[in-house]
Amino acid sequence: MQLSYLNYSKQRVFDFICLWLLPVGLLLLLSDLYFLPGRSLHHKLYYGLFSIPTLIALVLRPKELRDILREPLIAGFLLFAAWAMVSLIWSNTEESILGLFKPPLHLFMLFAGGTLLVKYRSDSLQPVIFGAAVIALVATLYNLYMFYPNHDPQLRMIGAGAFDNPLLSSHAFGFFCIYWLTLGMTCKRPPALFVAIPAFVIMFVALIATGSRTPLVAIVMAMVWLSFICWNRRSLALISMLAIGSVVVAALFWDMLVGRGSSFRFELWQMALDLIAQNPWIGHGYDAHLSLTLSEHPEYPLSEPHNFFLGVLFYVGLLGLLPWLFMQAWGLYSSWRHRVQPLFILASAWLVYGIGAGLTEGGGIISRPKEHWYLLWIPLALIAALNIGLRLKTLRDRPVHRLSDAAFNTLASHAQVIEEDGLGPKVLRLQNGNFLKLFRARRCYTSGSFNPYSERFAVNSERLQAMGIPAPKILDLFQLRNGSTAVLYQPLPGQTLRQVMQSMGSPAMRQALVERFGKFLAILHDKGVYFRSLHLGNVLLMDDGEFALIDIADMHLYPSALRIALRQRNLRHMQRYPEDRRWLFEEQLPELLQGYATLAPAPAVTSLRNQVMALAQTNAP
Template identity: 65%
Template sequence: MQLSGFNNTSNRVFDFICLWILPLGYFLLLCAMFFLPGRSLHHKMFYGLFSIPSFIVLCLRPRELKELLREPIFVAVLLFAAWALLSLSWGPPMDQSVTGQFKPALHTLLLFAGCYLLVRYRSEIIQPLLFSAAMVGLIASAYNLFMFTRHYEPGMRLIGSGAFDNPLLSSHVFGFFCTYWLSVSMTCKRRQMLWLSIPAMAIMFATVIATGSRTPLVALTLAALWLSFISWNRRSFILLGTLLIGGAAVAVLFSQMIVERGDSYRFEIWQLALQKIAEHPWIGHGYNATLTLDPGIGYTLQEPHSFALGVLYYVGIFGLLPWLFFQVRCLLNSWRYRLQPLFIIASTWLVFGIGAGLTEGGGIISRPKEHWFLLWIPLALVAALSINQRARRLLAMPIRTLTPAALQQLTASAQVIEEDGLGPKVLRLVDGSFLKLFRRRRWYTSGSFNPYSERFAANSEQLRNLGIPTPQILDLYRLKDGSSAVHYSPLPGSTLRQVLQGITAPAVRQALVERFGKFMAQLHEQGVYFRSLHLGNVLVLDDGEFGLIDLADMRIYPSSLSLSLRKRNLRHMQRYAVDRRWLFEDHFGALLQGYAVMASKSAVDNLHRQVLTGSHPARAH
């Protein structure tokens, strides 16, 4: 009993962290620098809301590490971090404890672990999270830009409010979100989002220009080129044309900003850095080594102004190899899975970071700061997406545009199975397949970021991975009016309600209800919360197994369902008069007996109490 109680508590903690804490921590990691008073608070926020919770989750369920360790990107990052920490043995004497040196590497690895858990268990929230963080960045940047123009004097450079204290470092984050809006403008399918993304991108680009930094201009150019090819469509021609015109405009309007500082001593700095790298080219000077460069400008520099040179200086060629590998692998994975919009966004961020890292940066592993937006944040997201895409938890099916003429041709002579006041909702086509239509949702709702047709398809795939039969998805469609549709092959069988209606022998019906109780317990134990669970959405297949249909309104939780969610599931079934009579009146004992085969005693007792105390009005069906 004590062990069962402990497992239940650990499951609830695991679920709470994965479903709520990690999304909040990730959101604040992306946008909190715009309003926090300093980096120190940003670090603590990341540690408390993302890094440490990820560590707790891995302690509660160590098997989650298996998928991480099968991902080449994460393995390369792990090798890079391990080599960096090993280099402490030949680096200079440490000014701080060994634990202090290990912490940045550990928190970086936990960023990857947390992103993997976030994408695995809350994949539907990733796009809304990115959008919300980008909106915070947009509003803050618009305010910063407004205040900057009010107090502008020649030579001033925008820094930004919040935790920003340097125009160049600020430009990394501004460019990061400019890249996001650029990606959205290329991948979004709704006009409202397109009309929002274009002015948002313009505001963020103006903010980048106001910082007076030239590096993000190069990085944005590379990101735009990558984006135009990875999401090749008609907008790519517009983007490439805009890139040429915009580049010419920037060169003319801001030529002084671009030319007056020359090369900013970059060649001298790189030459000095290469001379020091040549002293220990293979193993580097050590992760904790200090770097002092004097290019003759009156003060010394502590960075080589190039991420690649920084890696070579600190950990040498042996450290550079995994560093190059995980970036190249990220880009290859993103190209391979480019049908998934999140890969396009994340890889474009990475290309922006690669461009910015050509002439800036140098520290290889650090606490959360602006440099994370150039490398670690995009890398962690691509790695997480790659793991879950390979596990078939993410949708990897092209979404076709269905014109009114094509829709009319597809549904010619179709039988209407279900309809509402707006027209047909489910149709049986002449070939026996089904077409399910989902009405257009408001652009700012979750149904806009994750259309219900795509949820239907993703849920179908995930249930199949759990061994639960579901309809085979044939195609996904987007209609001109903003609606969406899923085309699928039906499961061979009849609904459980129809089968029970056709059974005259009470003993046979009782046996079937007992089997359904076991099936329902299986769903609950596997974390499947099917909001629309009733006997009309459960099929009895030709082989006697149970299958599920109407899958859009469903979520798979990290652990077995809590007692409260099980109650909600039962309440939904109690609303249907026929279901209630068969399941909770005539054959309630059989239902409990079947449920007890898979579920714990507390869950069975909970079901019993729920039925005995339930007083919900039943629906006729």
């Protein structure tokens, strides 16, 4: 009994981490620098709400490491981090060895936590990123409001919150500038485009206000990348905007672009190259002391070469550079391969921006959470998590095609209407026997706008099939001009369980079928399948005798077996239908409980019985 309770508690803790803590931790990681008073609190929030919870989750369920370690990008990071730790042998660092092991561990937790988030709560990813972008947008508006009324041409804007440097501030502004630009390139609904364009302009103005030039180059690189990775009519507009913007920026901000010259970066790079030449293969060691003194400013020695590439070469040499370059190359390659998924487009655009911004900035190869994470580690961790999510079927992996009004009318005119409402048909049986299911457009502030129900239907179907539970075979996804979406699928052969029960005359056959259904229900709950619309009309008895699920758009898959409250809620929905209640919870209740008890834990069976008895007493005259 104690072992069962302990296992149940572990499942609940794991679920809470994956479903709630990690989304909150990611939201704050992306946005809290904009409003926190300092980086120290930023570190603590990341450790407490993301890194440490991820570590706890991996301790509770070590098998999750199997999927994480199979990802080539994560393997490249582990190789890079391992070589950096080995290089401590010849490093002249003055820091404690134990303290230097923490940053790579926290970075690995970023990769692992992102994977758990995409695997078990992928529907939260886009809302979380959007929420962080809105927080950044509001904070940026405040920064601009405070900066421009007393603007001095010699001043460079430093963001409020934890920002203390114009260049570091520009990384954060540019990060979300790329987000709004990517949203404008990938969104399929006009309201999103009307929000994305002014938001991009605001973030770009803030970027200009920092007076930093390298992020402008990085923005251009990201624009070029976006133009090709999501090639459409908007790509031409983006290229045109890029050309016009270049002229405007050069005309209005030419003094800012050339007034500070090279900022001594060429001298810094030459000094760094001279030091790299002393140990080109293995470098000087992770966290080795680096001091670059400019002859013009001998009183201010610099500890970074202001170039990520040179920083990697200095600390870990060519041997460490190879996995570092592999991570970026693999990230861009996999993003290009899977560009039908908008999140890959966004992550790769962030990575290209980071590569561009890293040309003249930084040098520390593994750092604690700060602005540099925007440039490299957050995009790489997101790409790695998305790669794993695609392999595990938790993300859409097929394109969404536009269905013109004429094409839809042609389909509808030759199709049989299976289901409709006051707005028109909802399910059509086409001439070839396939089904076209329509989902009405949702309001922009609902979850359906971030994760359309047609895509949920497709993802849920593929995930169920991967778990060994039959579901409709997805053929295509469509976007209609009125904002509705549709999924084309191949129906399964068979009848709904309600139809079968209605046609059965023998009580013994009905009892046997209900017992089998009870076992199937226990299998669903044990696998974490929470099907909110579960009733006998959405369960199919196929011709081969197996059960299947249909109409699965509002289904959720939990990381662990369903807790008792969710099981009760699931069954409560079935009790709303008179025929289902009579067959399952009145006439064949013993058989249902017997089948359910074959796999479900005893407390769940007891709770089901008590729930049915309570309902019977409520309905009693």
